[in-house]
Amino acid sequence: MEASEILKQFNDIWQLRHEYAKDWKQKNGGKVVGCMCTYYPEEVMYAAGMLPVRILGGHEATSQAAPHMFDMWCPFSRDCLNQALKGKYDYLDGVMEVNTCLHMRVAYGAWTANVPTPWSYYFVMPNAVRSPHAKTFLRGELVEFKKALEEWTGKTISEEDLDRGIDIVDTNRRLMKQVYEFRKEDNPPITGTEAMTIVWASQLMDKREQNEMLKQLLETLPERKLDRETGVRLMIVGSEDDDREFLNMVETELGATFVIEDHCTGTRYFWDEITPQKDRLQAIADRYCDRTPCPSKDWGMEDGSRVRFDKILEFAKEYRVQGAILTQQKFCDPHELDIPSLRRVLENNGIPCYFLEFEVTVPLGPFKIRVEAFIEQLLAEELFA
Template sequence: MFEKFSEILTNRHEYARDWKKRTGGKVVGFFCSYAPEEPLKAAGILPVRIIGGHKSSDKVGKYIAPNIGCSFCRDALGRGLEGDYDYLDGIVQGQTCLHTGEAFWVWQKHLPVKFSYFLAVPHSTQTIGREEYLAVEYAKFKTALEKWIGKEITNEDLDRGIESYNTNRQLIRQIFEFRQQDNPLVTGSEALDLALSGQIMDRDEHNAMMKEVLKKLPDRKMDRDPGTRIMIIGSVNTDREFMHMVEHECDLPATIVIDDTCTGIRYNFNDVNPQEDRLMAISLRYNHRPPCPNKDWPRRRRIPFIKHLIKTYKVDAVILFNHKFCQPHQLDNAVIEREMKAMGIPTLTLEFDIRIPIGQFRTRVEAMLETTMDII
């Protein structure tokens, strides 16, 4: 049922090259989910999330010191320097952490593309005037896109982009709801492939595939013990090997029922509410989406969101993962650990590098699962 999503994700570069060949369109890569994809879709462009391949590259150290740049950014940049993304016509970065910004600037200088744009997103999505400010920045971005593609992006174009992405997020949320069941009809590994594949392929095609899944999903029979219901909390989760290990290789049964990551539910939680000013509508969506820790201040909105997910998805235990040298999440994890302890939720914190010690992680996950046997 989910094999096609996994196949496209595995062969994502081939998919993008084929899309260019059959449509004649442009492909633009983006590092962070704060880059607005709706205007790109409206311009007839395929937005592609730039992610790593969990492969080391000796080319990255020339530009980013290994003990400074986070493992995700070093991995993603490494794939660019190795030529995996040679089909990109442009790159976009929505301002977030310093590490993704550094990867963007290195890419812009040493892997020149026809179009590059650094979008000034507010550091805090709680400041006065943030919606108006970001709408103005989106207008500048739209103008830059129009100059590049040589035509106007109309309100009708923006409406199509908004509708496509709203539909995509809604379908993902509908499929994720099946994870709330006592024996979830969707595993965490399948959910990751489903959500992440959408970030590297045409959303209309992705929507059509998900509609077919929704037709079949209610009749699916899961012949597995769901075991401990786990929530994954972190930043960019692309580690399919880890997800598979937790659900299929541990001695004790477990199912990853939900996440708080920018490749999962945090990325897909809210929609653009249509209004006459399309760019303001998009600004409102990105300002009010569940925040990453880099933008979650002065009032912490992330903790109540996590607690809501824990209750809704009946979570038994939490795995906090932190990309090595990711300071925003490292600082936030200390607060989350404290909150989980107060709730009586067993919590395991793991540090992810470009490649992870899967055997050691399995041992630690199994130890955590043992502690949940008396509470599930």
């Protein structure tokens, strides 16, 4: 199959995510669990024969969520709840929230109170992931989580099951990283929109199926030539971002390419693999504490230092980024608090930044003008450097 055809299939799965999950359930007979945030331990869920799917918004008006969440909660969390209240997730066997920001916790509370879902679980993930106690604490939470899944399904999760779960998820991470290598090229054979769509699909589809498709994609990508100029190499940073129309607009209309990103619907979700250990649950706990953190988790060092900024800067250098678009879902406190420091780190390293605030739907016209002006500024600065 051609690369474009495989990439189109990933886009179809992202768009038709509910149909995909219902179909999966019918074919496999397993449970489908909706997961909020990216700290859900998928390895244990795959070990239990389940399909974890990320809860995403619908980019539609959120009027049904209004009686449950004030408008000053982030649009993404309101949008997720709104989709559930509309019945879009009525096929789910369970829903789980990972201790994340307050906004998502409110969405989860309103979901479990108002949307009938057979099973729900609140997974306690430490916020101070660099505290000396975090990994031991998280291992304890994983023991409880595994027990809860065993009670729910009536099946014991063996060490072989955990090995299988780890292998499925880690293979997926490895293959996606190989795809991302192509984005370093002068003329990447894959756009940023396409690459991020792969990540969205990986949060929604059976990773075993995606792994086979990614292997095929990796065989065909070296031959793929895109009928477009790469233009300005941009990075995009923020929380959740599956705003395909915005990404596509920048890449098709403004002469730029997103060559790398730091999103929980992008690299932050899959970049880090598990280091094998005899104690499988400890290995999983270590991975989730050591992974590139979300700003709501990048805490716990006595000297107050952060690791997130180093990773973003490393990406910017490796992918030869010329400018960065820093996005924030309106009212998202964790990301908003980080933006001044992140901007300083990037600009001190010669990477100009531009800030955009996202809502449930993005005003494409005004955003186009603003990003176009930023790109012109980058080009002008390079011309006179």
